[in-house]
Amino acid sequence: MTAVASRPSLTVDLPEGARHTVSVGPLTTETGGFLPDVTLTYETWGTLDADGSNAVLVLHALTGDSHVAAHAADPTPGWWDALVGPGRAVDTDRWFVVAPAMVGGCHGSTGPSSPDPDGVPWGSRFPFLTLRDAVEAERRLADHLGIDVWQAVIGGSMGGARALEWAVSHPERVAGVGVLASTAQSSADQIAWGQAQAAAIRLDPAHREGDYYGGPGPETGLGIARRIAHTTYRTAEELEYRFGREPQGAEDPFGAAVGRRQGRYAVESYLDHQAAKLSARFDANSYLVLTEALMSHDVARGRGSLSEALGRFRGRAFVAAVDSDRLYRPEESALLAELLPGEVPVHSIVSPIGHDGFLTEYGQVADALKETLAL
Amino acid sequence: MTAVASRPSLTVDLPEGARHTVSVGPLTTETGGFLPDVTLTYETWGTLDADGSNAVLVLHALTGDSHVAAHAADPTPGWWDALVGPGRAVDTDRWFVVAPAMVGGCHGSTGPSSPDPDGVPWGSRFPFLTLRDAVEAERRLADHLGIDVWQAVIGGSMGGARALEWAVSHPERVAGVGVLASTAQSSADQIAWGQAQAAAIRLDPAHREGDYYGGPGPETGLGIARRIAHTTYRTAEELEYRFGREPQGAEDPFGAAVGRRQGRYAVESYLDHQAAKLSARFDANSYLVLTEALMSHDVARGRGSLSEALGRFRGRAFVAAVDSDRLYRPEESALLAELLPGEVPVHSIVSPIGHDGFLTEYGQVADALKETLAL
Numbered sequence: 001m002t003a004v005a006s007r008p009s010l011t012v013d014l015p016e017g018a019r020h021t022v023s024v025g026p027l028t029t030e031t032g033g034f035l036p037d038v039t040l041t042y043e044t045w046g047t048l049d050a051d052g053s054n055a056v057l058v059l060h061a062l063t064g065d066s067h068v069a070a071h072a073a074d075p076t077p078g079w080w081d082a083l084v085g086p087g088r089a090v091d092t093d094r095w096f097v098v099a100p101a102m103v104g105g106c107h108g109s110t111g112p113s114s115p116d117p118d119g120v121p122w123g124s125r126f127p128f129l130t131l132r133d134a135v136e137a138e139r140r141l142a143d144h145l146g147i148d149v150w151q152a153v154i155g156g157s158m159g160g161a162r163a164l165e166w167a168v169s170h171p172e173r174v175a176g177v178g179v180l181a182s183t184a185q186s187s188a189d190q191i192a193w194g195q196a197q198a199a200a201i202r203l204d205p206a207h208r209e210g211d212y213y214g215g216p217g218p219e220t221g222l223g224i225a226r227r228i229a230h231t232t233y234r235t236a237e238e239l240e241y242r243f244g245r246e247p248q249g250a251e252d253p254f255g256a257a258v259g260r261r262q263g264r265y266a267v268e269s270y271l272d273h274q275a276a277k278l279s280a281r282f283d284a285n286s287y288l289v290l291t292e293a294l295m296s297h298d299v300a301r302g303r304g305s306l307s308e309a310l311g312r313f314r315g316r317a318f319v320a321a322v323d324s325d326r327l328y329r330p331e332e333s334a335l336l337a338e339l340l341p342g343e344v345p346v347h348s349i350v351s352p353i354g355h356d357g358f359l360t361e362y363g364q365v366a367d368a369l370k371e372t373l374a375l
Numbered sequence: 376m377t378a379v380a381s382r383p384s385l386t387v388d389l390p391e392g393a394r395h396t397v398s399v400g401p402l403t404t405e406t407g408g409f410l411p412d413v414t415l416t417y418e419t420w421g422t423l424d425a426d427g428s429n430a431v432l433v434l435h436a437l438t439g440d441s442h443v444a445a446h447a448a449d450p451t452p453g454w455w456d457a458l459v460g461p462g463r464a465v466d467t468d469r470w471f472v473v474a475p476a477m478v479g480g481c482h483g484s485t486g487p488s489s490p491d492p493d494g495v496p497w498g499s500r501f502p503f504l505t506l507r508d509a510v511e512a513e514r515r516l517a518d519h520l521g522i523d524v525w526q527a528v529i530g531g532s533m534g535g536a537r538a539l540e541w542a543v544s545h546p547e548r549v550a551g552v553g554v555l556a557s558t559a560q561s562s563a564d565q566i567a568w569g570q571a572q573a574a575a576i577r578l579d580p581a582h583r584e585g586d587y588y589g590g591p592g593p594e595t596g597l598g599i600a601r602r603i604a605h606t607t608y609r610t611a612e613e614l615e616y617r618f619g620r621e622p623q624g625a626e627d628p629f630g631a632a633v634g635r636r637q638g639r640y641a642v643e644s645y646l647d648h649q650a651a652k653l654s655a656r657f658d659a660n661s662y663l664v665l666t667e668a669l670m671s672h673d674v675a676r677g678r679g680s681l682s683e684a685l686g687r688f689r690g691r692a693f694v695a696a697v698d699s700d701r702l703y704r705p706e707e708s709a710l711l712a713e714l715l716p717g718e719v720p721v722h723s724i725v726s727p728i729g730h731d732g733f734l735t736e737y738g739q740v741a742d743a744l745k746e747t748l749a750l
Contacts, residue, residue, distance in 0.1 A: 031629045128629065128636055188618040188642040189611035195643045196602045203595050205580050220578050227571045228603060236564035236704060243563040245673055254406045254503065254671060261503055261667060267563040268570045292636060296629060298620055326701065329611060 018073040019043050019066065021108060024140035033127025036117055040141050041108025042066050042100035043074075045084060046092035048145065055147040056090055056375070057138070058099045059155035059162040061359075062229075062290050063282055065107035068099045080156075082363050089366035090154070090375055098145065102162070103137045104129045104289040112285035113213060124210030129289055130296045131158075131165045138162075139170060152316075152373040154178035156358035157328065158290070161186070161297045164336075167313040168299045176316035176373035180349070180365070181325055181358035183332040184306055184339070185298040190327065193232055194295040197225035201284050210285050222284040223275030225291075230274045232327040235354040243267035310339045318372040320347040320365045322357035393448040394418050394441065394483060399515035402478070408502025411492055415516050416483025417441050417475035418449075420459060421467035423520065430522040431465055431750070432513070433474045434530035434537040436734075437604075437665050438657055440482035443474040457738050464741035465529070465750055473520065477537070478512045479504045479664040487660035488588060499585035504664055505671045506533075506540045513537075514545060527691075527748040529553035531733035532703065533665070536561075536672045539711075542688040543674045551691035551748035555740070556700055556724070556733035558707040559681055559714070560673040565702065568607055569670045572600035576659050585660050597659040598650030600666075605649045607702040610729040618642035685714045693747040695722040695740045697732035 020042055027035045043066040048055060058068045058080065069078035069085050069092075084090045084097055101107040104126075112126035142150070153174050155163040160182025167177040186194075204221030206212055231239075243266040247253050251263035264272070303309035317340045321333035330346065337344040347365045351357030369375070395417055402410045418441040423430060433443045433455065444453035444460050444467075459465045459472055476482040479501070487501035517525070528549050530538040535557025542552040561569075579596030581587055606614075618641040622628050626638035639647070678684035692715045696708035705721065712719040722740045726732030744750070 130629070185620055187611060188614035188620065188640070189606070191620070191640050191642050192602070192606045192614060192646055195640075195646060196599055196606070199595075199599045199602070200575055200578065203575065203578055203599065220574075224571055224574045224578065224599075227567070227574070231564070231567045231571070236562060236701075239563035239567060245560055245563065245566070254505070265563070265566050265570075265670070267566050271567055271570060295640070326611075 016045060016047070016071060016073070019108065022141060022144050024137050024144065027103070027133065027137060029127050029133045030130045031128055033129075035110060035127065038103055038110045038137050039108075039114070040100050040103065040110075040137055042098055042141060043068065043071070044099075045069060045071055045097040046095055048096040048147070052146040052148060053151070054094065054096050055145070055150050056095045056097045057142075057150045057153040057163075057166070058084065058090070058097055059153065059159035059166075060099065060102065061155070061157035061159045062294060063278060063287070064159065065105070066099045066101045068097070079359060080362065083366055089370040090152075095151065095375060098141070098147075100138055100141055102134045102290065104134070104286060104293060106283035106286040109137075111283065112210065112289055113283045121213040123213060123285065126210070126285065126289060129293045131162050131293055132169060134162055134293065135165050135169050138166070139173075142173065149173050149175055152176040152178055152375060154180075154369070154373075155182070156180035156362070157182055157355065158294050161294065164299055165297070167315065167317075168303070168309055171313045171315065174313065174315055176318070177313065178318040178369055178373055179333075179336065180320045180362060181322050181328045181333070181355055183297075183328055184310060184336045185300060186295050187332065191295045193228060193327070194291045197228050198288055198291055200224040200228070201288055204284075207284065210288075212284075218284045219279040222279050222282070222287055223272075225287060226275045226278040227271045230271060233355040235324045235326060235352060237324070238353045239267055241352070243270060307339045310336070311341055314341060316373050317342070317344045318347070318369050319344055320349055320358075320362075320369070322349045322351050322355060322361070324351055324353065325355045325357065327355045391420060391422070391446060391448070396483065397516060397519050399512050399519065402508065402512060404502050404508045405505045406503055408504075410485060410502065413478055413485045413512050414483075414489070415475050415478065415485075415512055417473055417516060418443065418446070419474075420444060420446055420472040421470055423471040423522070427521040427523060428526070429469065429471050430520070430525050431470045431472045432517075432525045432528040432538075432541070433459065433465070433472055434528065434534035435474065435477065436530070436532035436534045437669065438653060438662070439534065440480070441474045441476045443472070454734060455737065458741055464745040465527075470526065470750060473516070473522075475513055475516055477509045477665065479509070479661060479668060481658035481661040484512075486658065487585065487664055488658045496588040498588060498660065501585070501660065501664060504668045506537050506668055507544060509537055509668065510540050510544050513541070514548075517548065524548050524550055527551040527553055527750060529555075529744070529748075530557070531555035531737070532557055532730065533669050536669065539674055540672070542690065542692075543678070543684055546688045546690065549688065549690055551693065552688065553693040553744050553748055554708075554711065555695045555737060556697050556703045556708070556730055558672075558703055559685060559711045560675060561670050562707065566670045568603060568702070569666045572603050573663055573666055575599040575603070576663055579659075582659065585663075587659075593659045594654040597654050597657070597662055598647075600662060601650045601653040602646045605646060608730040610699045610701060610727060612699070613728045614642055616727070618645060682714045685711070686716055689716060691748050692717070692719045693722070693744050694719055695724055695733075695737075695744070697724045697726050697730060697736070699726055699728065700730045700732065702730045
C-alpha cells in the first residue's frame with residue numbers, strides 16, 4: 001500500500017484488472033467520525049494516458065463490488081460486463097476504467113469488519129458514513145492515480161447516487177456524469193424501506209450491537225433485509241409471472257395443520273435463496289453502514305436548493321431510468337434531469353423486472369451513454 | 376354464549392351495537408387442524424327482519440375488528456363510519472348489519488392468545504388457518520342469527536378477500552358481494568411482503584416460537600412487520616409529500632459520529648409511531664395467523680380455474696380499486712371483475728395515498744356500491 005501524502009506522480013504502474021489496494025490516509029467523516037487509515041480496493045481496465053486524461057470512474061451499487069467486468073486477472077463475470085471492455089460502450093482499449101469498492105463495505109476497502117489499529121474489527125465503533133465520505137476517499141484515489149478530471153463518472157442505483165455526488169462535490173474534476181436508476185436525494189419511500197431493513201438486522205440477537213465478529217453473524221436479520229430490498233428491486237408483475245402462487249417443488253405451503261407452516265410458495269423459496277446468497281457474501285454491518293449512507297443521500301445538503309446544488313455541475317449528464325422501477329421511480333429521474341443544467345433527456349430502459357433492470361438491460365442505453373458522455 | 380348445535384330460531388334478540396359473542400362449536404380447519412370450541416365476537420347495527428332477509432355482512436381487513444361504525448353502545452368512531460349507519464349507503468334503518476371479528480385475530484374471537492380447554496393460551500399450538508376456515512365459522516354465525524341469504528357481503532383488503540371467498544363458497548347464501556381493494560388470489564408480491572413480515576416477528580427473541588404469553592411479546596418484530604406493511608399501504612408520492620427528507624423535529628438523522636444513528640427522519644418517526652400503535656393493540660401471533668391466512672387466499676383452490684371458481688357466484692358483484700394502490704393493484708381488480716360472471720365494472724377510488732384509500736376514500740364509491748348491491 002502507498003500512503004497518499006501529497007500529489008503522487010502520474011506514472012502509476014498497474015497490471016490491468018488485478019485488484020489493487022491503496023491507503024488514502026486518515027478520514028474525518030462528514031459528521032465528525034474518524035478512521036485513522038482508510039484503504040481502498042479497486043480494479044482497473046485499460047491504460048492511463050501519460051497526461052491522465054482518459055479516465056472513467058465506475059461506481060457500484062449497494063451490495064456491488066469493484067468487479068465491474070471480467071479481465072485476465074479475474075475472468076469471472078462482472079456486474080456490467082457488456083458495458084465495460086474492449087469495443088464496449090466504455091471501450092477499455094481507449095479508456096482507463098477505475099472501479100473502487102466503497103469505504104464502509106466488505107469487498108476490500110475499509111469497513112466495519114476491518115481491523116482497527118489494534119487489530120480488532122471496528123464493529124459497533126465504525127462511524128456513520130455519508131456518500132460524501134465515500135467521494136472524499138475516492139478523490140484521494142484519483143489524486144493517487146494522477147487523474148485530475150474524469151471523462152465520466154458512472155453508476156447505477158447507489159452507484160448513480162455516488163456519481164452524482166462526485167459531480168456536484170467536484171464539478172471541476174468530472175467532465176461527464178452517468179446516473180442510471182438513481183436520484184439526487186433519497187426519497188421518503190427509500191428511507192422507509194431502509195429503516196425496516198436496518199431494524200431487521202439489529203433485531204437479530206446475533207448482531208450483538210455490531211460486535212459479532214469471531215462468532216455467528218446476524219444472517220437471519222440480513223436475510224430479511226435482503227428479502228425486503230430484493231422485492232423492491234423487482235416488479236409485482238415479474239414475480240407474478242415467474243412464481244404466481246405456485247408451491248416450491250413438492251413442498252406444501254399449507255404446511256402442518258398445527259403451528260408453523262412447513263412448506264413454501266415458490267416466491268418464498270426464491271427470496272430465501274436471495275437472502276442466503278447475500279448472507280454468504282456480505283457483512284451485515286457493511287449492509288447497515290451502506291444502507292444508512294444511502295438514506296443520507298442528498299446532493300443539496302448544505303448547498304441551497306436542489307436546483308442550485310445540481311447547477312454546480314456544468315459537464316455532460318446522462319440520465320436513465322428503468323420504466324418499471326418501483327424503488328427509484330422514473331419520475332425521480334425526470335426531476336433530476338429537469339434540474340440539471342442544460343437539456344438533459346431521460347433515457348428509458350424498458351424492462352419488466354424493475355430496478356434491477358439497470359444491471360440486466362443497460363445495454364439498451366449503452367450507445368446513448370457513450371455518445372452523451374463522449375466516450 | 377350459545378352453542379350452535381342445530382339451526383336456531385330466527386328470533387335472536389340483539390341489543391343494537393353491543394358486542395356479542397357466540398360459540399360456533401368445534402372447528403376442523405381446511406388443513407386438518409382442530410379447535411375444540413370457536414367463539415366469534417361480532418357487532419350489529421339495525422334490526423333483523425322476521426324472515427331474516429335484510430342482512431348485510433361486513434368483513435374487516437388484516438388488523439381491523441368488528442367496530443365498523445359507531446353506535447350507542449360504543450360511540451367511538453368505526454373504520455367505515457361513513458358507509459354504515461342511518462341514512463348511509465348501508466342504511467342501518469333498513470339493513471341489519473353484522474360484523475364479526477375474524478377467528479385467529481385478537482379482538483374477541485378465538486385466536487392464538489385465547490385459552491385452550493385447560494386455560495393455557497394456544498400460542499404455538501394454534502392451527503394454521505385459511506380464509507375458508509374463517510368463512511366456515513361465519514357461516515355458523517349466519518345460521519345462529521337465522522340469516523339464510525346475505526343481501527351483501529362487503530369488505531376491503533383482506534375483508535374483500537373474505538367476502539369473495541364467502542361468495543364462491545356459499546353462492547346460494549350471498550345475493551351480492553362488494554370487494555374493495557382486494558383480489559381473488561394473493562399474488563406473488565403479496566406473498567413476498569407477507570413472508571418478510573412473518574420472518575421479522577419470528578426473529579424477535581421475545582416471540583419464543585409463539586409461546587410468549589405472560590411475558591413480553593415480540594413487539595419489535597411486530598413493529599418491523601407493521602413498518603413493511605404500512606409502507607406498502609401508502610404511496611411513495613404521499614410519503615414524499617408528507618415527509619420528504621425532513622428530520623423529525625429537532626432530531627438529527629445524521630446522528631452520532633460513531634456507531635448507531637441517534638436521530639430520525641420524519642418518515643422514520645411516522646413509521647415508528649405506526650409500529651408502536653399496532654404493537655399496543657394487536658397480538659403478534661394473531662398477526663402471523665392472519666398474514667399467513669391471507670397469503671393462502673385463493674378462491675380457485677380445488678375449484679378448477681379462477682374463471683370456473685368465480686363462475687360459481689351468480690349474484691351482484693361490486694368491485695372497486697384504489698387507483699394508486701401498489702399492494703392490491705388495480706390490474707388485479709380488473710382481472711377479478713373480468714372473470715366474474717356478467718358485466719362487472721371496476722369502480723375507481725381516486726386517492727394519492729394508495730391501498731389505505733379503501734379506508735379513507737370509500738365515500739367516492741358508496742353510492743355505486745349501494746346501487747350495485749341493491750342496498
